[in-house]
Amino acid sequence: MYIKSIQFENYRNLKNDIFFPQKGINVICGDNAQGKTNLIECMWLFTGGRSFRGAKDRELIRFEEDTASAEVCFFAGEREQTIKINIQNNRRTPILNGVPKSYMSQIIGVFCAVIFSPNHLGLIKNGPEERRNFIDGALCQIKPSYASVLTKYRRVLNERNALLKDIPRHPELEDTLDVWNEKLAEEGAKIAFERMKYLRKLSVPAKDFYSGISSGRENLSLSYKNAYYADENMNCMEIKETLLEKITRRQTDDIYCGYTTGGIHRDDMTIRINNRDAKSFASQGQQRSAVLALKLAEARVLGQEKKENPIILLDDVLSELDLSRQNYLLTKLNSLQVFITCCESSAEAGHIVTISSGTIQNSSRRDNPPP
Template sequence: MKINSLEFENFRNLDKNKIFPSESTNVIYGENAQGKTNLLECMWLFCGGHSFRGANEREFIKFGEKFSKIRLEFESTDRTQNAEIRYKGRNKEVFINGVKKKSGAELIEKFSCVVFSPEHLSLVKAGPGLRRKFLDGALCQQRLRYAMYFAKYNKVLNQRNALLKDINRNTSLADTLSVWDEHLSFLGAYLVQQRVKYVEKLQNLAIGFHSGISNNKEKLDIEYVSTISDYDVENTADIQEKFISRLQEKQRDDLYLGYTTVGPHRDDINILINGMKAKSFGSQGQQRSAVLSLKLAEAEALTSIREEKPVLLFDDVLSELDNKRQEYLLNKITDYQVFITCCENIDSRNLNGKLFEVKSGRVQEKDVPSFG
């Protein structure tokens, strides 16, 4: 998967422009608050999800303007394709190869990228929410079905939680709870199954990266920790059944607390280094290495599923990694199209790719300096 060109108009602080990136590495540099992350976000939106900053879509439109338009031309499955997204007020219109689509979700199966930002560096030591976000973000990109079930699950979960609170005020509503349990467990069973399988796949891929980064000194393990137990992962009906029993077991607690205490929204992953929990026992460096291994594994997993390499977006991570890890990141990702943002004008004399400067929203291609 390669981006041939990216065009943007009224997108955040960026000046209207069209850029033609290199098919290998693209370094985007500039001072703080100039628009580097905005540029990556613009590419990321073509993956069909939402902003990786969790922004509201209306925020994309440049202050004082009424609409925003972004357009991507890319190579995928050996042909040139294009996608365009127009934001106007609360509305969004998506076109793929000139055809208007019902929703942005259809982009998921067309274009893919993996983003790595400083937020990810605390993946190991942060709370479980960030780890779930890591899994869900990856899975939503891999499968349209996962993205749809995930969105529905969250909706149903909110409805069930609202009902739990209502039952406290009006006990006659208690009969309707089982309907929501049925919905929630049906959707949740699929999420759990896909997550468990994905964690297995990640584990196999990450192990290799991690032993590379640690010079064969460390073994990385990841395991899925579920609030539902004893299910047959191949059988979603079985997961659903076990999920319902857990909901019933926990019903009194849930009613008391006013929220749902079991289900994939409460699950986690354990990250172990040489058999010990990295969160409690890993050094800062070990934790960062584990994250790097996981992100590289994510890109490889996506490659094997799509049979095509995703575009990699590294936002500001280089300066947070030490030299050895920077080098690993830059050398282990051959054959990918990469976009890297950084603050200082890094030594780009060996750059096999293009250099872009972002200054007050103006994106400008610069000559790659040659030796001598």
């Protein structure tokens, strides 16, 4: 898929205008604080996800204004489509191909993209939540129904936690926990099953990309980490059994703590480099390469599953890579539509887009210099 145009209205500092990117690599150049990340962030919002910078919806509206909107026209599913996002009252609402929708979650999976920004560098070293979010986010784009399973799980978890807090004062309620244990295991098993299946698919390209980035010197492997002994060969039913057993066994602890101490909301992904846990041992450079490999692999799997390549958004990552890694990246992404931001126009190839005080300007192609 590819973006044909994006139109902005009061979106952060971006000038109210329409931007026509190229099909291949678009290098977005500009000094600091000119709007490069704002542009990337805006494109990401069309996936239905939240701002990857953790911005609240109201922060996306231009200072002193009450509403903002952005509209993308893109080619996907063999036709031209549009998504318009209106932002008002700290809320975003989408219009998909002219049809208003109530929730952003209703457009997930229509416009697909993979984002890599410095915010994602913590993926290796930070807590498990970031790694779970990485897997869950990727799965939601592939399979939008996964998002509703996640929502259901969270609801069950909240209800069970509320009950756990009530039990010390109302011990008779303990009998009702069984029902919640069962529901939690049921929804949890669906999630763990999908996550494990996804990691199996992701592992292959992630390993290849990491090997390519490290010139074949290093090896990356991924596995799903859980505390209820579920493994890759189990089906959903078997995962549910082991999960339920674990949840039931920890019930007394859970009542004491007042929350659910075990389950898929505590799971993790183990990333190993040369058979060592990257979380404990990876250097800065290895972390950057590993995240890059994971993101490229995410794009590969997404492309395979949707039978269409996603848009690639790379914010401020190019300058952090040495020349050989930059070239590796650009070669691998050659056939996709890519948006890369950088301060100086250091990229070897691509269509240069300059941005200054929120004004976007297309300039000549770098890979096609005038004679």
